[in-house]
Amino acid sequence: MPHEALVDEIRRFNRFYTGLVGLLDETLMQSPYTLIEARVLFELGRRPRIAGGGAGFLARMFHLDLAPxxxxxxxxxxxxxxxxxxxxxxxxAMGLAEMRTGPENGLPVLSxxxxxxxxxxxxxxxxxxxxVRLLAKLEDKEAMELSDALSRVTRLLETART
Known part of the structure; x- marks a missing residue:
């Protein structure tokens, strides 16, 4: 298959999937967060971020300590x-994240x-x-096929990326 046709196929799937799960809606899952905000929330939940040290009062006041x-x-x-x-x-500002002193090295951490x-x-x-609602109508065999296909796509694209 020529790469141009594969590009078209991937883009067609992306449009299908983003529409299917509502990723193009202004907010995600009827929440107050956009897709990007939800992703940032996820990343901060997965791993707090070291902000670096030495931020003074004015830097903290204007959130410049968040820059790193x-x-x-x-x-x-x-x-x-x-x-x-x-x-x-x-x-x-919403109280979802804050700077704290890191327990290991005393550096400020955003978490x-x-x-x-x-x-x-x-x-x-x-x-x-x-x-779960989306997948509920799949038979066990179809669910396994989907799982295998997702694993294969991930593996192939990971290999292509390196």
Whole structure:
């Protein structure tokens, strides 16, 4: 199969899947968060981020201590650092994330608050319920076929990426 045809096929699948699970809706799973905000919430829940040390009062007041976190996470998620900085500021203002002193080295760490962890759990629960509903009509054999296909796609694209 020529690569151009494969590109078209992947794009067609992406359009199908994003429509199927509602990823193009303004907010994700009828939550107050966009897809990108939900992803950032997930990433912060998965691994708190070291912000670096030495931020003074004014840096903290204007959230400039978030800049190193925004830069690192933006690179991982392929987002503009300024855009990610606005999301992080929003999360801290909403009480979803906060800077804390790291237990190991005393450096400031950005992590989810208990409110942020609850918001993440709500999002993950809604996503899981929606996927369970989507998959409910599949027979066991079809579910195994889908699982195998997803594993194979992941493996092939991981190999192609390296």
């Amino acid at each position: 976190v925004a830069s690192e996470l933006a690179s991982e998620l392929l987002l503009a650092p300024g855009y990610l900085m606005r999301i992080l500021r929003k999360f801290t 989810l608050t208990s409110r942020g962890k609850a918001a993440l759990a709500d999002l993950e629960g809604a996503t899981n319920r929606d996927l």
